Amino acid sequence: MAQPGFQALIGALGFYPVVPDADWVKRLLCWGVRSIQLRHKPLMHDDEALVRQVRESVAAARDVAGAQVFINDHWELALAEGAYGVHLGQEDWAALSDAQRQRLWASGIRLGLSTHTPHEWAIAQAAKPSYIAIGPVYPTTLKVMPYDPVGLEQLKAWTLQVSPCPVVAIGGISLERLPDVVACGVNGVAVVSAVTQASDPQAAATAGLQSFTFGIQNP
Secondary structure (H helix, E strand, O other): OOOOOOOOOOOOOOOHHHHHOHHHHHHHHOOOOOOOEEEEOOOOOOHHHHHHHHHHHHHHHHOOOOOOEEEEHHHEEEEEOOEEEEEEHHHHHHOOHHHHHHHHHOOOEEEEEOOOHHHHHHHHHHHHOOEEOOOOOOOOOOOOOOOOOOOOHHHHHHHHOOOOOEEEEEOOOOOHHHHHHHHHOOOOEOOEEEEEEEOHHHHHHOOOOOOOHHHHHHH
């Protein structure tokens, strides 16, 4: 018997910043952002610091109605802390045993999976996650990517093909590019440097929220 899908999102992800620590999570929640991913990558291995970052992020989200905070990679810790969601890359998902995948599903946690190619999003679709991330949409300098940029036309086509699974676009998306990405019909747009490297992060967050809202109203 086929396993049902992971829990559905409680709402559209919309403007979806990816941030390095719990302080960013707390600030963004205060600024009205409701979808956030904690991607904590410390320079040195520090289990206590990691636990603290995840615990504080999860606790902050519990106090905010409609908050959807995902923990990148550290799925066991996310489960232990009662996180709303976890985001995994293709290699992380492939490394899980059937028992571990069953444990994730049975927990009721939301799952986001990264994809970069048609083969990868076919794998993601079979997992029936809460959302599928497609990227990089544009060239990005934040990490070395062995994939060519997807581009807007391909993003729109893939978004239609994986429907009804929600799609999140990611990779090289600035605030200026955001409306064009939203127009592709995606459920959310993940950004990194557009907020964390902005001269005025709060203003950037506000602009990002407004761009996505306008995009939904005027597709």
